[in-house]
Amino acid sequence: MTPRPQADGLGPTPSSLTLVTVQILVSLGRGPMHGYGIKLDIEERTDGAMTLGSGTLYQAMQRLEKQGLVQSSVAQEPGGRRGRVYELEPLGRDVLERELELMQRTVAFAAAGSESPA
């Protein structure tokens, strides 16, 4: 069940990503962030429509780390404190790009009514 990075380097099939996962990847696409920063970023981008709880967020992070899409390291935060910061792996970036592309196609398809996809 658990998607694994595939030998061709293309990662899990896009359909196996949940919406939460996609949103997290999008946030990290903008640069490295700590966990709570990801939550705030998603909230801001979705106008509060998607509010992640801590459990949901870190469960997703655990999955993403296992899949090799994201890696974490301990770094100095702006406040001077040390905290864990997450960033996209190259594999994660690829998967995100593919996912966004698929989404765009889906949106285009839906917008074109019942016409067949391009």
Next chain:
Amino acid sequence: MSVSAPSPLRGRLGLELRFFRLLIRIYGAGFRDRYEEELVSFFCRDRVRDRYAGVVGTLSFWRLTLRDLAATAARERAIAGREKWRAETVFQDIGFALRQIKADPGFSITAIFILAVAIGASTAVFSAVNGVVLRPLPYPEPDSLYRVFTRFLPESGYDFEQFTPSPREIVAYSDATEALVDVGLFDGFSLTFTAEGLDPTRLSAVGLDDRMMNVLGVHAEIGRRFGAEDMLGKATFTTVLAPVALLSHRLWVDQYGSDPAIVGQTMTLDGSITEIIGVMPAGFSFPSPDTDIYVPYPVDRVDPGDWGWHGISAIGRLADGVTIEQAREELAALNARWREEFGHPQEGHFLYLEELHGSLIGDAREALWMLMAAVLLVLTIGAVNVASLLLARGETRASEIRLRMALGAGRARLIRQMLTESTVLAVSATVLGVGLAGLGLDAVLAVNPRALPRMDGIAIDTTVLGFSLLACAGTALVFGLAPAVQASRASMSERTSADGAARKRLRSLLVSTEVAISVVVVLSAGLVVRSFTHLSQLDAGFNSEGRITFGMYLPEPTYPTNEEVRIGVTRLVDELRATPGVTGVAFTSALPISGPTAYPDFYVQGRPEPAPGERRSSAQTIVATPGYMNTMGIDVLAGRAFEATDTVNAPPVAIFNQTAVDTYWPGENPVGDFVQIAAADAPWIEVVGVIEDVRTEGLDREIQPQLYLPFEQEQGFWQATSRIGSFVIRTPGDPTQLVPGARAAVAAIDPNLPLENIRTAEDLVARSLAGPRLITGLLGGFAGIALLLALVGVYGIVSHSVARRTREIGIRQALGAGRTRVLWMMVREGAAPAFVGLGIGLAAAFVVTEALTDLLYQVSPRDPATFVALPIALAGVAVFASWIPSRRATRVTPVEALRSE
């Protein structure tokens, strides 16, 4: 390396954060190890966002947090591969339960609120029981520590259940004992602390002899503890020379900014220089958290004073492997040996041991356990109430359950589903309840910080949260299981009338149970309230209106002689009297309700000295300046009060209180008699007056015989106790307005004299009642909740019955049943189980209230008035609660009724 939220944030969130940490244990160990700190950091940042401010915000925050936790925990466990299928079903059940709660918000809010109040109250009371009774004292092996007291039975010529021992007795005990490690002495007093640029302050000091710290098993955190070399000079009744001192941790932090180089610094105490030799550990407080500083209490072990010079406190520690019974046997043998060798203690007077923890908390132990019992009963009523609600809902959900069974759900599966629903309700209620408990405790502690001993240790900690979880699980089981079984059984077959009857019986049983328990709680509360009413109506013996009091100590270095003390006090009285707004000023060695005072023997001229075993005359001795009776509003019953002419050179005079007259001059008037205090060179004193009884120790304490001496004359022959005393000032206006003026007046005479314990006389009385008032208020509140819940139960059963029987009522009316008859038929539905409960509750209360005996003041635990009046009132209220929904039944018209199904 882990992430951590800013610590001030964590501090502010204390309670909620601890609860969250507890909750996240629901995740598997692997996930927790990796993400716990991040989860906590996330929680802290999220919690303080503006959107979650206020009560509504808090609720919304916790709703989201719990939902997230419930959803992710099950998934996370499933991912971890542990009990995968079961976790998924639990997850499903929880999801379903949450949807159920949403689907019927009226029911859910009622149930959660009832349980939250009950669980919150239980949590709050348990935190008090935990902090005061269960939490061990902050010394190593505290259960081995015992207070040493003396007792005087009437055959000794005195009558005191518990009295302080004398240093001579304790030195003898300490030298002879093998059962105890040792016996140490201590005494509490105040010391004036002066420093440049600082107003003089009074520090709460405790003197410890060279054995005491060893007995307690404590060491200084910084520096060293007291040794024999520190015990210089000799402690007297009024003065302790403190060449060295150990600071309490609090004083070290507050006054010295936790200066690490504190050892060797000096401070000025009572006008003389004291060297600081160390700081005690943070958790150490002895004998109470008020103590600021510890000083040596030198005892001359070769000549420790007279056997009868009582007035210090002593504590012993059991030696390893020695039981308390063995120590008591040894002490009994020692008492007998001393009596033979020294003629002391006399018959009927002996030393005895009392567990230290118990002697510190006194009555609070019983009072708190009583509250705990009451609040657990309220919790039971709450659970029964919700069971009743669930049972009623089970009926309306019958078709849903039948459908699910038809689709293949087994009985066990259904019961589990319903229990999950109960658990979700209980968990939500517990979260809310713990929050309520936290708020409630903060409020109570803010208003009554000293109402109970050891109250500083009351907090919602892990133990308390553990209790809340237990209460949560217990209630979920109580209110969930019966309705769950009932509902699933009823649904196995088509609904039959037998099911209906069984369900109705169960609901009636629940109502009877609720009423019975609430009768026990309400009757107990009734007795305690009555007892408190007695207490609060007691005549304290003085007028507390428009009077302010404050303590004062004239230190020996500045006022070395009696004459200087006399002049000092006289000047202070004059200066205070000249303050605007003051209509009376007096100085006394002992204010009312301020604790015990010296208790010397006295002789009455013309009477033979009492034979051994005969009652000896002794009285609490109180010294007062002229005008004290008038300023304090104490009535003179015979003779006169002290006058300005009762000076050091005038013939000595004395005044007794009514109890002394009743005890030593029964049926006679002592005015004109002469008495002599049993002290060296004491003169014969003429009794010039009798005043009403003033309560000196506590409102609920027995009044002792009291002997008043004029301040100036007392200086002549009794030890100079009066360099410590209190002023009382009377004003027609608000007495607190006088404080700045009084401060200025005192400073004008001596800027180094601090005003201590500034209190209105009304406050003196109120403080004495703070503990009983708190206990009574809480118990009364619980009784109110119990009663309300029971009535909701009665109301519910009738209301439900009316709704179900609409058709039957219509037919009855169509057949000619009158409205009154229908009304009473319905009232009976609720009143009958309520009356059964009332009967059972009365019988139970009759047995249970016996346990309150020690807590009641001048009220019998089976007080007839309470046992008659309250049940009648309760019966009336039960009928009323049945009557309200019953009225609806009488408004049913036959046509409507027949249309209803």
